[in-house]
Amino acid sequence: MWQFFHKLGSPKWFFGISTRFMPWLLAGGVILLMAGVVWGLAFAPEDYLQGNSYRIIFIHVPTAFMAQSVYIMMASAALVTLVWRMKLADVFVKAVAPVGLVLTFLALFTGAVWGKPTWGTWWIWDARLTSMLILMFLYGGVIALDRAINDEKSAARAVAVLVLVGVVNIPIIKYSVEWWNTLHQPATFKLTEKPSMPAEMWVPLLLSVLGLYLIFGWLACVRMQTEILSREQRTRWVREFVMKGRV
């Protein structure tokens, strides 16, 4: 068991195994996402309240959902970094932080685009948009700290501490932003209070979330492989890989 765990942390082993998985992740992800988005955009019924503009949820919700779950994944990896010092966990955190930032930005952007027809304005200090914005700050901080520390081991461990401090704060931030929101403005339009979604709506939504998950997995693998190559550039296996093109 322990040996397996150790192997799991070996960058070389990961490099080999991930190369095999990646085409499947990408293919599966693209198919699911396409299916979900096309279904959602073209075939799902119109919303009785918002008309067609609601259809952006088929992009907005998956990105927003992913943006949050990527942070949770990062926090789990950060814990592994601090407790077991597994190299692969460091690589994961470093590789996916920018992806999380981009996802958060996309969620905010699509939220703003959605807000224009719904609320009549691009930005509104809505509880969820605001906590998304703060999540983007957290991602930004993680990336900035990682860039600022030269030594990669120290960087990985410092970032891990920051990510864990962040993950303790996320629920507190979410809760306090919601409270702040109710304090400052009467409840406006709320999606969660709508009657339950018909299956024609949530099935494509689920498909796009799953698709985005797989694509994220693929992207994480690509970025981790790049990071591994740069970190292990002096080792024999990387040299052989560069010469022969395979592990």
Add this chain to the structure above:
Amino acid sequence: MQFVHRPDFGALMSEPLLQAVNLQCERDKRILFRELSFSILPGTLTRVEGPNGSGKTTLLRILAGLNDAWTGELKWCGAPLASQREAFLRNMLYLGHRPGIKPLLTPLENLRALMAGRNPLSDAALRQALQGTGLGGYEDVPCRNLSAGQQRRVALARLLVADEPLWLLDEVFTAIDAEGVKALESLLQQRADEGGAVLVTTHHDLTLPGMKRLTLGAGGLPDER
């Protein structure tokens, strides 16, 4: 320099205080040293040697527990160091390049603060230690008004009152005048003779009878696993 406080090292076993097994340190993708194994016995004085960049300071910081970019094994009195952290820290004195002297405080206040968490002594003993390092008359002058050598001497005063059996001293002779160097040499020698263990890095030509040498390679090796 004369000891103000003389701990009794009679309890010390002839077993090694600190042991390193297969120590390896990697920095910026270069291996500073590897397969480094040694024991530090009570009653020995060891000089860590090697050219600039060979990892002398890093080794001392690793032994002190300040740097954790290493692999291998460290043992304190036979048990893994990590499990003996508190006992180890109580019995180890580390002096680095930056000796922990606050420029705004006087030598006496500095010494008192440094000893507060380890072994609080009376002001009389602390003053005596400061006088012992040649700081008589400067005990109550803010350290920023002292010369670099005098500031180092404030840190050295700790040695005169230290009861830790293991000393890790990094570049401890820096900025000390010839006379001071001689006094310090004999102090280290005396400590080793009395059963303490001293590990020291220095660029000055330190040769003492019975001194052991721990030589680190030059420049580090590229990491080729």
Add this chain to the structure above:
Amino acid sequence: MNAEARPVVRLAGNSVGALAAMKGVFVRDMKVAFRQRQDLLNPLLFFVMVVTLFPLGVSPEVSFLREAGAGILWVAALLSVLLSLDHLFRHDFDDGTLEQLVLQPQPLFLLILAKTLVHWMLTGLPLVILTPVLGVMMHLDGNSIGILCLTLLIGTPVLSLIGAIGAALTLGLRSAGVLLSLLIIPLYIPVLIFGTGTVAAAAEGATVGAYLALLGAFLVLALTLAPFAAAAALKISLSNG
């Protein structure tokens, strides 16, 4: 033979307890701070100046100031604490005191707690004491000023504690000051929200006991978790140096 059962050399006869060591750290930091009294005033001056910008930059009207005053004072206090955080460990790092602190046998998080307490007593607490004066200048009524001071009294230690984590993480880095703000401001948001929210709720006539209790819960959480995180971060930063 079990290695851990061996007798361990214990020469340092009178071992110093954690409380005595904390007192040592506290006394030294206080002494150092009072040798440079001018520096103690800086965060306070900054606080007053930031507050002054709002009537000048936005509006000196009583109705605006009365509504926004608590928020302005809170934001100014937050920035002022943030500004002073850079010094929390920096001097100690530069002169090697921090290395010696980490090498003390007592638990590091307790020593950090002592340092953070000094930081709060020299920045947060004076801000709270100054707040009534500025509150009057912002035309806040007596009740609001009282509640505001109370929220700052509970909230500023949280700012110091969370800030200690950031200061430890950015120790020894270039442009550490800006980076520190980037890392810490998002974490300050809940404290700010509940700090100002409590005053707003009080102004609307609501009872604020529950809100204050929640702020107190933040303080307890920060007291229990932040010193550990800061200790871990300090060790990492020192290992890098």
